[in-house]
Amino acid sequence: MKSSLLLALAVCGLLMPRTAQAVACGQVDDFEDGTTMGWTEGPISPNQPTNVANGGPSGVGDNYLRNFSSGGVGAGSRMVMFNTLQWAGDYLAAGVTRIEADMANFGATALSMRIAIERNIGGRYGSTNAVALPADGQWHRVTFDLTSADLSLISGLATLNDVLANVGELRILSATAGPTWQGDAIVATLGVDNITAVVVGDCDVDGDVDLDDYADFEPCLRGPGGGLAAGCGCADLDCDNDADLRDFAALQIALPGGP
Ligand SMILES: [Ca+2]
Ligand SMILES: [Ca+2]
Ligand SMILES: [Ca+2]
Ligand SMILES: [Ca+2]
Numbered sequence: 001m002k003s004s005l006l007l008a009l010a011v012c013g014l015l016m017p018r019t020a021q022a023v024a025c026g027q028v029d030d031f032e033d034g035t036t037m038g039w040t041e042g043p044i045s046p047n048q049p050t051n052v053a054n055g056g057p058s059g060v061g062d063n064y065l066r067n068f069s070s071g072g073v074g075a076g077s078r079m080v081m082f083n084t085l086q087w088a089g090d091y092l093a094a095g096v097t098r099i100e101a102d103m104a105n106f107g108a109t110a111l112s113m114r115i116a117i118e119r120n121i122g123g124r125y126g127s128t129n130a131v132a133l134p135a136d137g138q139w140h141r142v143t144f145d146l147t148s149a150d151l152s153l154i155s156g157l158a159t160l161n162d163v164l165a166n167v168g169e170l171r172i173l174s175a176t177a178g179p180t181w182q183g184d185a186i187v188a189t190l191g192v193d194n195i196t197a198v199v200v201g202d203c204d205v206d207g208d209v210d211l212d213d214y215a216d217f218e219p220c221l222r223g224p225g226g227g228l229a230a231g232c233g234c235a236d237l238d239c240d241n242d243a244d245l246r247d248f249a250a251l252q253i254a255l256p257g258g259p
Pocket of ligand 4: 235236243
């Protein structure tokens with residue numbers, strides 16, 4: 001009886017949602033801790049992402065994540081990696097509608113960078129258009145928006161908002177043909193650093209910041225120390241857990257015709 005109770009508790013523990021790590025406004029994977037920060041390809045691949053101690057965008061002493069793909073067939077052939085820890089979670093509640101990163105293509109072939117997201121229990125979306133990453137060995141700042149204007153359904157029946165509210169996995173991959181869950185099989189070496197969760201104030205997640213978003217922002221405005229009401233993640237543009245005039249100033253800049 002005692003052991004069955006322990007078993008039940010263990011099962012409950014496994015089934016409990018993982019809340020310790022979840023996407024949050026302004027989080028940055030800078031790889032300065034010397035680890036891969038949870039980025040992986042699954043246990044089978046012989047070409048796992050690795051932490052490189054020097055040569056990030058800031059040069060000597062700037063760690064970055066390097067991912068090699070071998071091309072051909074089999075594990076490790078494709079340019080893809082994923083994260084199920086700090087990049088899982090509720091992007092809508094966090095107001096995060098954009099991911100930025102520094103990327104460098106250290107290989108000989110241009111890459112077509114995309115992101116893809118998966119709902120905990122099914123439903124996948126990926127970048128409709130790729131970001132071209134030339135084979136120049138230079139660091140480039142790249143942007144992936146997570147809105148209906150930028151993501152296409154890959155598989156499943158879930159709506160985009162349903163997936164964004166329940167992301168179980170984020171992928172970074174290179175694929176020329178279109179939105180996909182799998183990267184291309186290609187001989188390539190990718191550098192990644194400073195993967196950042198950005199809140200731009202796109203409260204209705206339609207790919208723009210306009211007066212419709214201001215209509216959602218305005219009721220969230222409480223001032224410094226007022227905290228952040230439920231559903232107001234998109235109104236905290238500076239990631240300090242309130243919606244105040246600093247956030248309003250940032251929103252004004254983002255609005256069409258803003259200063
Ligand atoms: Ca770094
Ligand atoms: Ca790899
Ligand atoms: Ca909008
Ligand atoms: Ca704020």
